[in-house]
Amino acid sequence: MIGERHRWDSEGERMNVEEETEPDDSVEFNTETEKYAKAVLEEIRKLPGGRFSSFLADNSFPRQVSHQDALIGDPILPKPPLRLIADSIISGIQLKETQKKRYGDLIRYSARIEDGLCDQLTPAAREVFEKGSITLDDLIGIGGNPDSDDRSGVYLHILRIPNMFYLYVGQAVVLSERIQYQHNDPEKRRKYPSLHYKVWEELEGQDDFESIFVTLGTVGHYPRDSSEQLSLNLLEMFGACILQTLKSSDLEFWLPEGFPVRWADRGLNVALPLWQGYISRGSSQILQADMKMTKEEFSAALHGANETRRQWAINVKNSYQSLRVHPDPQMQAIWWKYFEKCCAARDQLFLGRTKSYYTTQNNSRKNALDFLANGKQCKIVQSNWGSYSASYADYSFNLGLKAHCFNHLVKQSRSGKFDYFVDGKMAFLRPILVDTPTNLRYAPNALPTDPASRLIILADTDKGDGTGKLRYLFTKGTKVVEKLNRLVDLFEGIDYDTSMSLERRHSSGMRSRETE
DNA sequence: GTTACTCAGCGGGGAGGACG
DNA sequence: CGTCCTCCCCGCTGAGTAAC
Numbered sequence: 001m002i003g004e005r006h007r008w009d010s011e012g013e014r015m016n017v018e019e020e021t022e023p024d025d026s027v028e029f030n031t032e033t034e035k036y037a038k039a040v041l042e043e044i045r046k047l048p049g050g051r052f053s054s055f056l057a058d059n060s061f062p063r064q065v066s067h068q069d070a071l072i073g074d075p076i077l078p079k080p081p082l083r084l085i086a087d088s089i090i091s092g093i094q095l096k097e098t099q100k101k102r103y104g105d106l107i108r109y110s111a112r113i114e115d116g117l118c119d120q121l122t123p124a125a126r127e128v129f130e131k132g133s134i135t136l137d138d139l140i141g142i143g144g145n146p147d148s149d150d151r152s153g154v155y156l157h158i159l160r161i162p163n164m165f166y167l168y169v170g171q172a173v174v175l176s177e178r179i180q181y182q183h184n185d186p187e188k189r190r191k192y193p194s195l196h197y198k199v200w201e202e203l204e205g206q207d208d209f210e211s212i213f214v215t216l217g218t219v220g221h222y223p224r225d226s227s228e229q230l231s232l233n234l235l236e237m238f239g240a241c242i243l244q245t246l247k248s249s250d251l252e253f254w255l256p257e258g259f260p261v262r263w264a265d266r267g268l269n270v271a272l273p274l275w276q277g278y279i280s281r282g283s284s285q286i287l288q289a290d291m292k293m294t295k296e297e298f299s300a301a302l303h304g305a306n307e308t309r310r311q312w313a314i315n316v317k318n319s320y321q322s323l324r325v326h327p328d329p330q331m332q333a334i335w336w337k338y339f340e341k342c343c344a345a346r347d348q349l350f351l352g353r354t355k356s357y358y359t360t361q362n363n364s365r366k367n368a369l370d371f372l373a374n375g376k377q378c379k380i381v382q383s384n385w386g387s388y389s390a391s392y393a394d395y396s397f398n399l400g401l402k403a404h405c406f407n408h409l410v411k412q413s414r415s416g417k418f419d420y421f422v423d424g425k426m427a428f429l430r431p432i433l434v435d436t437p438t439n440l441r442y443a444p445n446a447l448p449t450d451p452a453s454r455l456i457i458l459a460d461t462d463k464g465d466g467t468g469k470l471r472y473l474f475t476k477g478t479k480v481v482e483k484l485n486r487l488v489d490l491f492e493g494i495d496y497d498t499s500m501s502l503e504r505r506h507s508s509g510m511r512s513r514e515t516e
Numbered sequence: 517g518t519t520a521c522t523c524a525g526c527g528g529g530g531a532g533g534a535c536g
Numbered sequence: 537c538g539t540c541c542t543c544c545c546c547g548c549t550g551a552g553t554a555a556c
Contacts, residue, residue, distance in 0.1 A: 528546090
C-alpha cells in the first residue's frame with residue numbers, strides 16, 4: 001500500500017483511490033484531498049510566482065483548509081473539567097524545571113491548592129463553567145462589574161466584532177484601576193505594546209466593536225509578597241486554561257492530555273501567565289516593566305547564564321514569534337508590521353555583524369526568492385536504494401516516483417559506484433508558500449505552528465522544465481520539518497541568526513558553528 | 517595589490533536510520 | 537527481513553577581511 005501513495009501520476013487518469021480507511025495520522029490521499037489537490041494545481045498552473053494567500057479551491061473544499069475549523073461556525077467550548085485542569089497545571093509546573101523552582105514552595109506549603117483555585121472563581125463564573133458547554137453569551141453573562149471592583153483578581157476581556165471574538169485573561173492588583181486605566185488611556189496602551197492591546201487597537205475602529213470585561217475570580221487581598229503574586233499568577237493561568245486563551249502550543253502542554261482545544265486561536269494570552277511579574281518583582285509597574293528593557297538587555301537575558309531569566313526571555317520571544325504562524329490573518333498582520341520595522345532598523349545598524357554576513361544573507365535570500373518566484377530545474381538523482389530525488393541547496397525533495405521507473409536511464413557517473421544520475425531527465429521544482437497551513441504541505445508532520453506547514457512543493461518530472469504536468473510532493477519524514485522551517489524563514493526574509501534561534505529549526509551543512 | 521583565511525550558501529553524494 | 541529516504545559530510549564558490 002505504501003508504494004501506491006503517489007500513483008495518481010502524470011497521466012492523471014487513475015486516481016487510485018485507496019479503499020482501506022487508514023487511521024487519521026496519514027492525513028493525505030483520501031479522495032477529497034486528491035480532488036482538492038487537482039483543483040489547486042490547475043489554479044497554480046495559470047499563475048506566476050510562488051506566494052499565494054489562498055486558493056479559489058479552498059471555497060469548494062473548506063475541510064481541506066485545516067486551520068479554519070476553529071475560526072468558523074458557531075464556536076462552543078465543551079464543558080471544562082475544572083479539577084482536572086487545575087491538576088494538570090500543577091503537574092505541568094513540576095515538569096518544567098524553572099517553574100518548579102519558582103512555584104515549588106507555594107505548591108508544597110498550600111494544602112489542596114487545586115481546590116483552592118476552584119474556590120477562587122466567582123460563583124457566577126463557576127456556574128457557567130459547570131453548566132455544560134459554553135457559548136460567548138454565557139461568558140458575557142458572568143458579569144461581575146470588574147470596572148467598579150477594587151479587589152485583586154483575574155478578569156476576562158472579550159473583544160467582539162460581528163462573526164468573531166477574541167479573549168484575554170488578565171490579572172490586576174486592583175481590578176477597577178486596571179480596567180479604568182486601560183479604558184481611559186489608549187495613549188498609554190500604545191506606549192506599552194502587547195498583543196492584547198494591539199488587537200484591541202485594530203478592532204476599536206471597526207463597526208459594532210464591543211469591549212466587555214467580566215470577573216473570573218478574586219483573591220482575598222492585594223498580593224503583599226512574591227508568593228501571593230505567584231498564586232495570583234496561578235489563578236490567571238487557571239482562567240487562561242479553562243477558556244483556552246493561551247497560544248495553542250502552550251495549551252497542548254498545560255491542558256489535560258487529549259482535551260479538545262477549540263478556542264485557541266481566539267486567545268490573546270500569548271505570554272504564559274506564570275511569568276507575570278517575574279521581571280518587575282518589587283515594582284508596582286507590572287504592565288510596563290516587560291517593555292522597558294532595551295534590545296541589548298533582552299538579548300543578554302536570552303543568552304545569559306541565569307537559567308530562570310533565560311527561560312523567561314525564551315517565553316517572551318516565542319510568544320511574539322507565535323504570531324507569525326497564527327491561523328488568523330489579523331494576528332499575522334501584527335507580526336509582519338513589527339517585523340518590517342525590525343528589518344528596516346537591522347539594515348542600518350548591521351546589529352554588530354560583519355558586512356559579509358549581510359551580503360551572504362542577501363545573496364541566499366535572493367537565490368531563495370528566485371527559487372520561490374520561478375522554481376528551479378534540477379537534476380534527478382537516484383539514491384543507493386533506487387528512489388529519486390532532486391535538491392535545491394541543502395533541501396532535497398523526494399520525487400515520489402515509482403521505484404526504478406527511470407532505471408533504464410540511470411547512469412553511473414564519474415567517481416564512486418554509488419554515484420548515479422538520471423540521463424536526459426530533469427525535474428522542475430516549484431515551491432508554493434501560502435499564508436495558512438495546508439493539507440498539501442510537503443511535510444505532513446509539520447505542526448500548524450511550523451512555517452513548513454505552509455510550504456507546498458510541486459514538481460514537473462514529466463517534461464522537467466515546468467511546462468509538464470505538476471504533481472505535489474510529500475514525505476513523512478520528521479527531521480525535514482525543521483529543515484523546511486529554515487527554508488520558509490529564508491523565503492520570508494528572516495536572517496540566519498534569528499531563524500536559528502527559533503524553535504524547531506535545523507540546518508545541516510553548517511560546519512564550525514559549534515564554537516558558539 | 518596580492519595572498520590567505522573565514523563564513524554561509526550551494527551542489528552533490530553515501531551511509532545509516534526508520535519503519536513495516 | 538527488505539524497502540525507502542533523511543541526514544550528514546565533503547568540497548566548492550564568492551565576498552569580505554586581515555595580514556603581508
